[in-house]
Amino acid sequence: MSSTFLRAAATSLAVLTPLALAACGDTGNGNQAAPGGAITVEAKDDACTLARTSADAGTLTFEVTNKGNRVTEFYLYAQGDRIMGEVENIAPGVTRKLITEVAEGGKYQAACKPGMQGNGIRTDFTVNGNAQKQVDANAKLAEATKSYQRYVNSQVDPLLAKTTEFVNAVKAGKVEDAKSLFPVARTYWERIEPVAESFGDLDPKIDAREADLEEGQQFTGFHRLEKDLWVTGLQADAPAIADALLADVNEIVTKAKTVELTPAQLANGAKELLDEVATGKITGEEDTFSHTDLWDFAANVDGSKAAVAALRPVVQERDATLASTVDEKFKAVEDLLGKHRKGDGFKLYTDLTQDEIKALAESIDALGEPISKVAEVVTK
Template sequence: MTPRPLRPLAVASGLAALALALTGCVANAPAGSSAATAVTVDGTDDGCSLSTTSVPSGPVTFTMTNNGSDNSEFELLADDGLRIISEKENIGPGTTGSMTVSVPAGDYYTACVPGLVGEGVRASFTVTDSGTAVEATGSEKERIDAAATAYVGYVKDQTGQLVTATDEFLAAYTAGDDEKARSLYPSARAHYERIEPVAESFGDLDPKIDFREADVEPGTEWTGWHRIEKDLWQPSADENGGAAYVPLTADERAHYADLLTSDTADLYDEVTASDFTVGIDTIANGAVGLMDEVATGKITGEEEIWSHTDLYDFQGNLEGARVAFDGVRDIVDEKDPELATSIDAQLTKVETLLAGYGSLDAGYPSYTELTDADKKKLSDAVNALSEPLSRLTSALVA
């Protein structure tokens, strides 16, 4: 990450404990509506069975019975597997919980999340076209509130997945399985990269978790992902200021692993606090900030100086920016449709360009394998996106 002034999050109390509204602000139908299609869900400690995996568009009521041994939640996610359309949290063992949401035709995912942390047990879910349009409804304030609630849900989900991915990565690292740890490092970090502007809002958490060696002030202990990165991809003396790199001992590995675990848990506690929420400007500024991260750190190769896994970080930032923009897209459409179209087109261009190198699932090449021409194409695409994206916040709050 690149050090910059921290952007404060607008935090307010009284976040409603309601199921998240559909991104794009399609109104939830009243719970138990007679017009809603009923879907029952059987959740266990390691399973998530639905009575059907295909329903017609319109109101759908999901009722989950938690037959597991821990608290659980049920989620309906968009086709990217990132945006939470709706969720029902804190369903205790032996209890049931319901949520009703109006959904348009399309492909989705469902998930039961035992223990409330991690990706959960996911499956594909299809909504067919019933012939009845599902329109965005509500006043502008209602849409803004729904966008904020949906974004908070996304941040919580990504942070929960970061916790479990970090635990798996650190287990391999402290066990001395460096090959496995190196394979897990970039994909685990993607969860953090998607929500980095939020992490930066919590005082010294981001410096503890994500500072590069060059960012650390003299006399301050260097901790976090990049401290461990250097130990996994040990530099030569020439790459280390002329000094031979001294590998960390087992005790030192355990020390830095414990600190990263603790700091990640603190981040999770912050975003799952009952009074955590965000303003519409924070969502928009987050999208801008994520692409700034690409322009200032990823394009130059400065972020992952030892592992050269910058393209993974690039993808995480890009996905986070897309989710943030899509969450407010319908509001921008009404205020400045040309701007909405421009941002969407430029986001798509960057997504298409990056997809030419790989994906988070299939992997990306080392950043050192890209030519100067490759890096210029990426830089030009990001710069072309930055111009319309820089106008997003003013369009929303005008």
């Protein structure tokens, strides 16, 4: 597959989604927001300017415009870098919304991440007072979060089991067994990745790609072992890397079973999973050594669908047309993926034609647009 085409595919999908510390705060150049309204954010390659740096507790909306030259991300962090909300893959010239529920007052941090790397350009952000949580005020939203938590629990146990099998195969030097288990274990990981991403540095330790490593960052996790298995051969430290992977997955599993999710997080997570497809799977950059990207692609779609399914009663009640459109677009993506099944899994990414990749890209584009509206519907 030509790199030119892959870059073009990635660029066409950027509308879906999505370091020295520079100054980031209130602006004096007219970038103002009405109290209680959406908070505009101007993201550049060396600055991140918020219209205001405080808000009352409740549902917060950030409108982030990328005026830089690199793809960026925007995050709202609680203490300990716990992610309250994020919007990824904001291409130059694109505006994306982050809608997140923050019911507890206190000190937070907003961050832009030009190039989608590093700790970002940060500023302190204050949430005033406290607000009733949506799940306490709306029985259907409360059930939605419980439903999705049940889904997460159904995925983390097989994630741990299959990762254990994968690690044991690596440590035993059983290369072919490890290769066959690699995409299976990752399927369960990719279905719940937005939950996993909320736990600080565990996500990059488990899932960082070699091309995305920052200076001084060790290459660990699934993709390091993927390179060993498909490219270099198992290295002397492969057993230690495998043990660390299993320990990190164990920690994720324990935390994921108790994490408290908000309706906004479910809706944002559904979109984030599609963004994962847009920036990694559809370009072949995620599983660059094994070319098992379609397993990840399908898992991200599964996870996105599960999050939306949990919220569907509320979406159906408030916007039946949107609910029907989302159902239709999910089916279109699933039907297209079905054409690329092979045995119990999928074709290798390198076996796809450019037309097939383009069709997948267009189907995710068509699904991403209505999914991006779900957060606004469930938080209004």
